[in-house]
Amino acid sequence: MKPRRRLQRRLLAAFAALTLGVAGLFAFYAIAFVYMVEDRFFVAQLHDEAAYLRQAQAASGRWPAPRAAHLTLHTDSAGLPSDLRVPFLAEPGRSEFPGRDGRHYHLLALNGNDGRPAWLVAEVGDRLVVRPMRRHIFALLAWSGAIVLALALLLGAWIAHRSSRPLAELADVVAGLQPGELPERLPATRGDDEIGTLTRGLEALIGRVRTFVAREQEFTRDASHELRTPLAVIRSAGERLAAEADLDAAQRRHLDHIRLSAAQLEQTVTTLLALAREQPLAAAGPTRLLPLIERVIVEQAPLIGDRPIRVDLDVAPAAATPQPAAVLHIVLSNLIGNAFAHTERGSVRIDLADGTLRIANRGHAIDDALRAALHQPFTKREGSAGFGLGLAIVQRLCDRHGIALAIVHDADGTQARIGLGA
Incomplete structure (x- = not known):
């Protein structure tokens, strides 16, 4: 699926917002300017007429009539027009008032030689x-703003397309990258801008990833050969030894254990190689849980040693899961083995309820920060004899096969909860 062109839309939105902002500011200043010019014209006319009236009043001792028909002089506020008198008395500091029926007033206060106020009204x-x-x-x-906005969007679309096209082509290529099909070259590598720098950096990274993938493929191929060969020898030797007739019961029991362990090791190698190749392991059919858990308990029992530990197993014989047996064997071996290794005394309880397999033990409490990092390689709790890789492998297997894994600690001890969907 191609990535959405969000960058182009953001550029267009930025152009549109800038254009609307500039147009709105221009319109505001334009309207304010024409109103101010008109008002200044009337105010200047009032001041010119006021100067004439003061001069005439000073010469004759009385106010003359204004020279213009739209101007009136009032020596008493009661004589003001009714639609001017009421708002003027409420706000005597104002000089401009709207009237009724389309009338509009400008007012200027005057002081005569006798000290009595007068008002010149236009x-x-x-x-x-x-x-x-x-x-x-x-x-x-509005029409001018719409035209400017349309022109800005056209210009913005052209600039956005021209600017983001190399990045869009690069995004399309990167979105379709596959580990086994890494390209030698990426588009837009010649530019000296940020996109060209990013592309060259991605090409260098792809080169390193290609080298790493090739090295990992070589390792998995060599490991498959080197591990499977001795396992095949062990299995063949075990089969020949099993054909001997002079083995007693104890020897045959040990031989069966060796053959079973070799078969499980082959399954483990297959699972780990599939994990390295990022290929989920397909299940041959439903995996019965009880026999698998019992086998893991027997295998991990040496970790208990001579400590007073009891294993409580509560899993129905018919319980099954669609997960592959080889994957579950690795997961359960690590989790049950950890429970055995970190329990000093008491019981380790393994039960299944509502599709969740729980492995609970009363070991030492795990710090919250450590518990959150246990799935990372080489992270282990204090006193652990391992290398800190088991839970990392378990987490990767669970992530690959859609198995929910959680490790919690409460008053009852530590619990590993595995969501199997059984």
């Missing part, structure tokens, strides 16, 4: 230019 409703054109201005700004 009713400019029929002289307004911007407010009657507001719809046209907003429509023009």
